[in-house]
Amino acid sequence: MRSSLLYLVLLAAPVAATAAENPLSAAQARGHALAAGVCATCHGVEATGNSPNAKALPFRALAGRYVPLTLQRHLAEIAETGHSNMPQINVHADDVQDIVAYINSLESPADPR
Ligand code: HEC
Numbered sequence: 001m002r003s004s005l006l007y008l009v010l011l012a013a014p015v016a017a018t019a020a021e022n023p024l025s026a027a028q029a030r031g032h033a034l035a036a037g038v039c040a041t042c043h044g045v046e047a048t049g050n051s052p053n054a055k056a057l058p059f060r061a062l063a064g065r066y067v068p069l070t071l072q073r074h075l076a077e078i079a080e081t082g083h084s085n086m087p088q089i090n091v092h093a094d095d096v097q098d099i100v101a102y103i104n105s106l107e108s109p110a111d112p113r
Helices: 002-021 026-039 059-065 068-081 093-105
Strands: none
Touching: 026 093, 059 093, 068 093
């Protein structure tokens, strides 16, 4: 009994620590929900893990690749026209903003450019 309780505490601790270190704003949380719903069939949208579609960059790699405004313009374009292997995505400009906010939250502060 005692050891199983300890096990639970050990399991829960890293999750709690991560949430406290990196709380998402409301916009970022919306962006995360959108990304998980619309983009996650191809892109890895979480802070860790690979993309289901090997050609689609995981979002945490996008965060380091574009400055926020460029990413936003790029995504707005993708939302309108789609791009090579990626179908047109049905997202509103506000959604794009939230997704960009989320993607940029994936950028590690320990990795400045
Ligand atoms: C059906 C699969 C699929 C879905 C769904 C998808 N993507 Fe992609 N995406 C890709 C692939 C494949 C690439 C890389 C190849 C390319 O650029 O055409 C890509 C590339 C990108 C790029 C980088 C483009 C560049 O110039 O490097 C961005 C940004 C992006 N996707 C954003 C999104 C967002 C945001 C969503 C959800 C709203 C999404 N994608 C949903 C497949 C997908």
